[in-house]
Structure formats: structure tokens, C-alpha cells
Amino acid sequence: MTATAAPAPPDEQSDDEALPLRRTPARKRLVPYWLLLPGILWLIVFFAAPLVYQASTSIQTGSLEEGFKVTWHFATYWDALAEYWPQFVRSVGYAAVATVLCLLLGYPLAYLIAFKAGRWRNLVMILVIAPFFTSFLIRTLAWKTILADGGPVVGALNALHLLDVTSALGITEGHRVLATPLAVVCGLTYNFLPFMVLPLYTSLERIDPRLHEAAGDLYARPATTFRRVTFPLSMPGVVAGTLLTFIPAAGDYINSELLGSTDQKMIGNVIQSQFLRVLDYPTAAALSFLLMAAILAMVTLYIRKSGTEDLV
Amino acid sequence: MTHTATPSSGGDVRLHRISKTYGSFTAVQPLDLTIPAGSFFALLGASGCGKTTTLRMIAGLEEPTTGTVELSGQDVTALPPYKRQVNTVFQNYALFPHLDIYENVAFGLRRRGVKSVKKQVEEMLDLVQLGPMARRRPQQLSGGQQQRVAVARALINHPEVLLLDEPLGALDLKLRRQMQLELKRIQTEVGITFVHVTHDQEEAMTMADTVAVMNGGRVEQLGAPAELYENPATTFVANFLGTSNLIPAEVTEADGTALVLTAGGATLRLPTRRCNTPARKGEKVLAGFRPEKVALAHADDAAAVPEGHNRMAGRVRIASFIGVSTQYVVDVPGVGELSVYEQNIGRDGRLVPGADVVLHWEPEHTFGLDAAQSLLAGTTDDEGAELDGEAA
Numbered sequence: 203m204t205a206t207a208a209p210a211p212p213d214e215q216s217d218d219e220a221l222p223l224r225r226t227p228a229r230k231r232l233v234p235y236w237l238l239l240p241g242i243l244w245l246i247v248f249f250a251a252p253l254v255y256q257a258s259t260s261i262q263t264g265s266l267e268e269g270f271k272v273t274w275h276f277a278t279y280w281d282a283l284a285e286y287w288p289q290f291v292r293s294v295g296y297a298a299v300a301t302v303l304c305l306l307l308g309y310p311l312a313y314l315i316a317f318k319a320g321r322w323r324n325l326v327m328i329l330v331i332a333p334f335f336t337s338f339l340i341r342t343l344a345w346k347t348i349l350a351d352g353g354p355v356v357g358a359l360n361a362l363h364l365l366d367v368t369s370a371l372g373i374t375e376g377h378r379v380l381a382t383p384l385a386v387v388c389g390l391t392y393n394f395l396p397f398m399v400l401p402l403y404t405s406l407e408r409i410d411p412r413l414h415e416a417a418g419d420l421y422a423r424p425a426t427t428f429r430r431v432t433f434p435l436s437m438p439g440v441v442a443g444t445l446l447t448f449i450p451a452a453g454d455y456i457n458s459e460l461l462g463s464t465d466q467k468m469i470g471n472v473i474q475s476q477f478l479r480v481l482d483y484p485t486a487a488a489l490s491f492l493l494m495a496a497i498l499a500m501v502t503l504y505i506r507k508s509g510t511e512d513l514v
Numbered sequence: 515m516t517h518t519a520t521p522s523s524g525g526d527v528r529l530h531r532i533s534k535t536y537g538s539f540t541a542v543q544p545l546d547l548t549i550p551a552g553s554f555f556a557l558l559g560a561s562g563c564g565k566t567t568t569l570r571m572i573a574g575l576e577e578p579t580t581g582t583v584e585l586s587g588q589d590v591t592a593l594p595p596y597k598r599q600v601n602t603v604f605q606n607y608a609l610f611p612h613l614d615i616y617e618n619v620a621f622g623l624r625r626r627g628v629k630s631v632k633k634q635v636e637e638m639l640d641l642v643q644l645g646p647m648a649r650r651r652p653q654q655l656s657g658g659q660q661q662r663v664a665v666a667r668a669l670i671n672h673p674e675v676l677l678l679d680e681p682l683g684a685l686d687l688k689l690r691r692q693m694q695l696e697l698k699r700i701q702t703e704v705g706i707t708f709v710h711v712t713h714d715q716e717e718a719m720t721m722a723d724t725v726a727v728m729n730g731g732r733v734e735q736l737g738a739p740a741e742l743y744e745n746p747a748t749t750f751v752a753n754f755l756g757t758s759n760l761i762p763a764e765v766t767e768a769d770g771t772a773l774v775l776t777a778g779g780a781t782l783r784l785p786t787r788r789c790n791t792p793a794r795k796g797e798k799v800l801a802g803f804r805p806e807k808v809a810l811a812h813a814d815d816a817a818a819v820p821e822g823h824n825r826m827a828g829r830v831r832i833a834s835f836i837g838v839s840t841q842y843v844v845d846v847p848g849v850g851e852l853s854v855y856e857q858n859i860g861r862d863g864r865l866v867p868g869a870d871v872v873l874h875w876e877p878e879h880t881f882g883l884d885a886a887q888s889l890l891a892g893t894t895d896d897e898g899a900e901l902d903g904e905a906a
Contacts (some may be wrong), residue, residue, distance in 0.1 A: 410608060412604050412605075412606070412608040413608050413610060413611075415575050415595070415602075415604070415608065416602070416604055416608040416609075416610070417610075417621070418574075418575070418594065418595040418596050419573060419575070419595050419596070419600075419601055419602045419604075419668075420596075420601065420621045420622035420625060420667065420668075420671070421596045421622050421625040421626050421671070422596055422621075422625045423596055426625060430621075431610060431612075434612045435611070435612055
């Protein structure tokens, strides 16, 4: 039996012998899922479960002393929106301005690294990432020092009468920068710039330099080459960079907390104070969900509009 | 070489003492070259010989270190590429991946502000037989189709000169042969000057009217393909274009029309006009001949070798049947190994390894080269085993 079974294909063997043979490929097919398991568990415990918990919190009523109960009180959402819509609008506004500034600052930088840096490329890349070596909080505190009222930056801006201009525009007040929208937007821009530069660099670096030569060869001036070839081809990076900047910036509260005043409170600050100071958990949870929904809606719209599905 | 005498007219490319150095490396030695209007001109050489750099200097993508580039009598050395009436078909084509085929082809016209491009683009796509592909993206096309798009995208601008940088390098052999004929057809049809850079000697010879063989940043020899092949001026050209047997020889007699040489005990005759170096009695020269010009006779038939032929005795070492021909490596005492290609017309069954044979060829098919050169210049790995023959 053994002699004849060995060369025969597994199908022709008896069921008893074939079973272990058939199970092996099945087990192999499951390997990728087993490898995914730790990640899935992590997501369930630290993302899905808290999300469900927050969702239930947002529809609870009660007080800290008496305890909170799920009463399907959806009115919390309307009340929160009615009370805090200015902070919502401000968050989106600050994040949008910071994202545009990041794009304007980051694009030339990424372009330079990708096409002109040559052997300095790695060094410049390290410089871009270097801020991550210190904590977000420390870096933002450093900006507080940089923009301090008696500091050289404010002094120089005053000497050049630039603060008069920005005051007239309503983004600073008097002869200071701290505790103004300008300071918060500067902080956001600074902190999220690497998230813009890295994806931009990746997509620019992938562009074949011969495409630039080909465009030049086909009568495109350098500016036209950029507009018709380089920029369209870097769109995946632009989209990824703006999302990576805008999403965290819209929910950020550190910059507003450290560099702004009560007039620059963003939605993140509200959520943080509702959770930790006011201890109104339902409102805080409802605000979190509103922020999430708003960002999801804006991002979906943005990706549809930018039409980069086939490029990404 | 007669082509260079053409007077300046539309589409001429003239390079005057043009050179390019990168730091201490000289990519192109000072070079004078005239490419007449309407010709199909090939720059042929191994990689790193300066042919692509020369092409890029004509396109304006590379700034010459010295010298000038003239197009149709106008000095364009200082002009950026987008101001030159020159278009390039790039190696690997460099098609714009975010534009469809139609927009790729229309790119040059749009940049020059041409209003209605539709008719021209459609005509051009028809010329390269890609009409139905107009709305596809480059990455949806095969290599051969992409190559035709690249040609169409350049030609639609009616350049004075079309530059082709290894345009067929990415294609497989069969497609390459087909595209060679296709490009030649297009060139004849549009009558534009084509400057073609390639490392494939067969490609250069198939398509070009004039071939410049480059080596080490210099033009080794310039001429019609047949002229270069039949009468190479240097060992590099002799080895790079096809295969050559090169034998060191000494001049024993020199009269007005022919030289008599001795090599490895054999006496060879070489017409004086086929000798590319002034050779006097007692001096050394390299005698060369092509493997396919040699006939092989078994030693027993030595008496039948025609009178007046150059002849050498040897022993067959390797015989490889190729189909269209049989390639022999023959060991000639005192000379080394020589290659012989025999058409498979009436194969002599006795010509097997170990057989004693006589190689013989007409003196007219011998060429003479300066002996102060490397015998191995221009031998490349592509040609592999065939070259073992002259590693004497």
C-alpha cells in the first residue's frame, strides 16, 4: 500500500490519509490572518471599544454624583453644536490656514530636497525630521519663548511696523503676537510642517527627471513644466500632505492652549476642558463625534474634488 | 565622409570643437561634426563613449564645456531646450504618465500656442498606427506602442532635427527589428534629419546613412555603414562593427599597389589603398579580414585553393553549427585563433575539430591597420564567444 500510495496524487488516496494532507494548505491559508490578529485585537481594544463607549457616553444624562445613564438623549449633540459652533468654525479655519501655509512652505522645500539637494539630500531630510526628537509640548513651549512680548521677533516685527499691518487685518492685537490667531496658526504650521514635507517629498522624488527634460524638449518653459507636469504628478503627495496636516491640526489644542488666549480656543480645547475640568462627559463625547464626522465629511469631499483616485 | 561636404542648409547640425567634461572626467573630447539635413545619422558606441552626451548637447539638455552647436546655420549653444527646433525621443520614452496618449502627442503643439491641435494629432497618431489608443494612458500601452507615441510626440512639432536616444533599447529583439524598419520608413516619409544614438551596431547599420563610431569621447570613424564595415580605420571599429580577425604582420615588400606581409610564416597580400596606415618595408602593420570572407578547405584539397588567394594553414578547434552558417575557430600556428564563418551551402563533412585546414581569401578582402593599437579594442561582451577567435 505504501509503495503504491507514495507516487499517487493525494486525491486518489483514502480519506483517512488525505485528511491531514488537505488540512495543511488550509492552515497555510490562515497564516496571514493569524499575523493580522495582534493588530486587529489592538484596534478592537484601543479604538473600536473606546469609540463604542464614547458613543454611549454621548447619549447619556446624569451627573458625576448620581452617575450617568444611557437615556438616548441626542439633544446633547444639538446643544453642544449650538454652544460651541464658533470654536468649530475657528478650528477648521485655523487648520485650513495652517495647511495652506504648510503647503506653501513645504512644497519648495520638498522640491529642493527631491531635485536639487544632491548629496545633501539625507542631511536635509534629517533636519526636517529633527524636531520629532523633542516632544511636541517642548517645541510649542519654545515658540512661546520665540514669540514672547519682549523677544527679538516681536521687536523686529514692531520695528518694521508689520504688527500694525497684521493688527489691521485682525490676526494680531496691539504690539504683541502671543495670544493672537497669528501665534496659534504659526504654532500649528510649525508643528505639522514635516507631515506635509514627507509625503510631498515622496511623490516628487518618484517623478522621473527625464519627464522634466521631455517637457523642456517639447517647448515648455520651466514654469510651464512645473504647472503641467511636476505639480500634477505630485498631486498624490499634495493630497496626502494636506490630509496629514489638516486632520490633526483641526483637532489640536496644545497650540491654542500655549500660544493663544480664550479668544483663540479651538474645538480641541473645548473637548479637553469638558472632559477634564467641567467633567461633562456627554457633551465632551458628543463634541468628539461631531469633530470626527465633520472631518470625515470634509476629507471625503476633498478627495472627490481633487480627483486623484487614479493617481494614488 | 562625402556627406560632410554638403553646404549649410535647413536642418544641418554643425558641432564645432564641442566638448564636455565633468570634473576631471572628459565625456566628449573636442569634436567637429556636420550632420547634413535630411540624413539619418547614427552615433554608435559602447556605453560611456560620449554618444548620449553629444546628443544631449544638441538637444540643449547638457551645456557644452567648449565649442558651439549650430542648427541650420544658427548658433544655438546658449539657447535652452525649449527654444530649440529640436525634439528628442528619450530612452524609455519619458511619456507623461498623467496625460493620455492624445495629450502626450499634443503637448508640444499646445506649448507653442497652436489653437486647433485635433487634426494634427489625429494625423500623427494615424502615422504611427495608434489612432484607437488616443484616450489610453501610457502605462496601458505595450513597449512598442509607447515607443511609437514617443516618436509621434516629437515628430508632430516638425523639428529641424529629431534626436533619438537609444529609442529601441527597451524592446525585445523581434520588435526592435520591426521598429527599425518603421523608423526608417517614417524618416523617409517626413524627410527630417534624424540623429540616432545606439550601442547596437546592427541597428546603426540597418537604419543610418552615415554612422559615426565613437570611443572614449572621440569619433573613431565616420562614414556609410558599408564603408565602415569593409574598410575600418581602427581596431576598435574593426571589432565593434561585426567581428574581425586581426593579425600582427611585417611588411616585406611594398610596391605602388600592393604590400606583401609575413605573419606566422604565411605570406599575405594587401592592396596598398586598403591599408589605413603608411607602411614601408620592414614596418609592422595589423592585417585584418572578416570571418565571412574567408573560405575553409580541407588540407587534402589545398591544391584546389585559387591562385593568388591569401592562405594560412591551421587546425579546426571548434565548429559550431548556427543554422545559416557554421562558425569555426581555427588554430593557426604562430598566429593564434581565427574565426571563419562558412555559409551552409555544401558543407564539407571533414571539417570537424582536429581537422587540418587551409584558410584562404582574396587579397582584396584584407585591410591594414596601424600596429600601435590594442588588438582587443571594441570587443564587447555582447558578442561573446564569437570574439574568442581574435584573442590571439
